[in-house]
Amino acid sequence: MAKNLILWLVIAVVLMTVFQSFNGGEQADRQTSYTQFVNEVRSGVVRDVNIDRTAGTITGIKNNGERFQTIMPLYDDDLINDLLKNDVNVKGVAPEEQSFLANIFISWFPMLLLIGVWIFFMRQMQGGGGKGAMSFGKSKARLMGEDQVKTTFADVAGCDEAKEDVTELVDFLRDPSKFQKLGGNIPKGVLMVGPPGTGKTLLAKAVAGEAKVPFFTISGSDFVEMFVGVGASRVRDMFDQAKKAAPCIIFIDEIDAVGRKRGAGMGGGHDEREQTLNQMLVEMDGFEGNEGIIVIAATNRPDVLDPALLRPGRFDRQVVVGLPDVRGREQILNVHMRKVPLDENVEASVIARGTPGFSGADLANLVNEAALFAARGNKRKVSMAEFDAAKDKIMMGAERKSMVMSEKEKEMTAYHEAGHAIVGRLVPEHDPVYKVSIIPRGRALGVTMYLPEQDRVSHSKEHLESMLSSLYGGRIAEAIIYGDDKVTTGASNDIERATDIARKMVTQWGLSPKLGPQMYMEEQGEMFMGGGSSRMAGVSDETAKLIDAEIKDFVSRNYNRAEQILKDNMDILHAMKDALMKYETIDAGQIDDLMERKEVRPPRDAHDRKPTDSGNTGASAGTSSDAEKSDNTSVSGSELDDKL
Structure with missing residues (x-):
């Protein structure tokens, strides 16, 4: 495009130079006033004139050969008589007619303009760039x-x-x-x-x-x-x-x-x-x-x-190219941390342990969010505090600081999350509780987070049943404290996840002793314009009833276990509620104090955390296993607005 433009500019300059050279050879006409021109006509000095009424000019030659030009007034009827009386040779100049090509251009100009606009838009739609309007079949690689x-x-x-x-x-x-x-x-x-x-x-x-x-x-x-x-x-x-x-x-x-x-x-x-x-x-x-x-x-x-x-x-x-394990996540973090000035307390291995299920893009986003947090705080280096904040934002959502909650709602949320945390700590083979918060984040009013000790590729029956118990811990805590009539819709997401786990234990994973290791639910791949789906395999009505009964048995058994755990530890439940109402967020160290019935120490600043405090850093957004496609974060109140 640039080469063509330069070529046309050169051609235009050459043509203008040639035109000026031809015009330069002609003698320039001397400008004369009209009054002087009339006086010279009457005195017999003018020999020849050309009158162009269209242009309003008169050009002529004097007796001495001098050429002149003057501007003719609009109306001067006596001029021709004076010219004729003084024997001046008068010539009229006919109006210049447009050429045949100019007439064609003027008549066809609108059509040519429309064709040009059409070609332009076709080039734009096809991404023609400079390839030409008909280069649709050219590769765009x-x-x-x-x-x-x-x-x-x-x-x-x-x-x-x-x-x-x-x-x-x-x-x-x-x-x-x-x-x-x-x-x-x-x-x-x-x-x-x-x-x-x-x-x-x-x-x-x-x-x-x-x-x-x-x-x-x-x-x-x-x-x-x-x-x-x-x-x-x-x-x-x-x-x-x-x-x-x-x-x-x-x-x-x-x-x-x-x-x-x-x-x-x-x-x-x-x-x-x-x-x-x-x-x-x-x-x-x-x-x-x-x-x-x-x-x-x-x-x-x-x-x-x-x-x-x-x-x-x-x-x-x-x-x-699968999701990285803990060692792979550490290597990816080291690659992305090269461009970020890090504080001395930052340990990639600790962050990697707390981010199971994260892809390389997720980890790059984590480092970027931490850098943004540090920049907003006018800090020169990125510390573990920023990485913790970035991790919480990615997995739990941004803090909704503008959301106003009444004291009663905060208290109910605190009991709900305390129920999750206590049951999660006391059931076997459950991931350790990492953090409990009643600060609204995203769509959740409160969050209980678990930190897996290692990446899981498979899950035992005992671990899955412990997950069922901890998921129901929040609802049970509400029912114990406020009564069954005061239970809220905040546990809707917990119930949905627990029911899904129980159904898969019976129909897909063969963990029901009555039904045995047999597939009763077939997973369908992702369908057109929709997500994946499941359908029941060909089973009899009796088997379908048995499946429903086994699912209910798993749910009821673990619901009752969680209820008994909370009733046996009511003092811890009240103490954890009080700690959450005071600090809004408690970490693993404070949870340890509560479970040991000790006085709760104030939360430590994240800047003072040592890299070895792996229990106090990181968070779990779930593992790559099918058993935990939903994350390990217990969400309270997330479905309230949608369901109503």
Whole structure:
């Protein structure tokens, strides 16, 4: 665009120079007043005149050859008579007519303007940029050169196994003869699978950065647009460009947008998308080979991809990039903390222990939020206090300081959260209670948080039953103190989670002694425009009744256990309520004092916490296990407004 503009400016300057050179050769006409012109006519000095009434000018030649020009008044009827009486040769100048081309341009200008506007908007809709209005079939993949990708494996942490899988690609791109001499071929495609935010895109960029090869990046949704055949054409063009730059890497993000199963029947047919997928299948493994081109794709929905896309020869290997464990979270935190000035009391291992279930993106957000908290406090370094505050904000929501609660509501919330905490401390195999707060956060009036001692990949029956007891602790505390008629709707979320756990224990996990290890509930994958669902497998009416009875038995048994625990520890319940009313938030150390029936010490400032105080730092938002898809945070009153 800039080159074309400069070219036209140069042409315009040249034309103006030529025009001025031609005009410069003509003698300039001397300007004469009209009165002087009339006097000269009457004195016989003027020999020849040209009158242009349209322009209102008179040009002429005197007897001595001098040229002159004057402006003619609007009305002077005697001028012609004077000219004729003095034998002046008078010539009239006809009005200049527009050329044929000018007439056509003026008549067609509105139509040309409309066509130009239409072309402009078509370029904008198709993202044409400078490619031209009819370049819809051109690939929209962005090419990054060898020196443009600065990401390396040092910037990727928490997924060591995935890094090992893709390190082989780097070795092949650097020295292909090492593998080819033994008959090995470079993988044509690598599919990265994992939850959102685990670093799939970052890992692909690291491969390109380490291998120092061109890197084409594109999204799956960039292939299919409003015109039929555009997607297939873009796939062809993308691979043509990649062949010219081979060896290179093509990275397709969110490939499920174009690689869904053909004829699946979900959401109706889409022939254009299927044509695009067919073209991609042919380009990856058709009659023509694509030597030196590695296709790396990322998705968090591998279950919807077409089987033809997943077979060896197209995507030869699948790399699972899962949620990091505690060691991986520590490594990720160290990567993101490089750019943040840290206080001496910050310990990445402590923060990692308190963030089970966090992805790499979640941990990056945690570090950023901590830095923002420190900046708002005009601090020069980020300490554990800011990391604690950031952790609480991410997992529990921001504090609703403007929310006004009456003393009665605060007291009821304090009893509710104290019930959760006491039962959670006294049932076996339960995660330790980390913090209890009656400060409204997000949609919750109060929060009880548990800190797992380690990442859990499976759960015992005893642990699940302890979770049921602690979930009902809040409702039971309200019923004991205020009576069954005064119980509020604050436990709706607790009841929902407890019922879901009990149902899965009976129908999916085989933990019911009467029903045995048999699947009675089938999980359905995520449906079109909706979340996952479950449906009851084919069971008889008697079995369905037995399932309901077993679910009720699990719930009732643990409800009664929690009730007995609270009745046996009423003094602790009242003391914890008083501590919450006084401090609003109590930590693990204060909870220890209450459980040992000691005087509650004032809360320590988070700046004074030592890194070894792991029980007082961190929080749990749940683990990666299916048993705790809902987080480990007990929420009180969160459903009150929605339910009413």
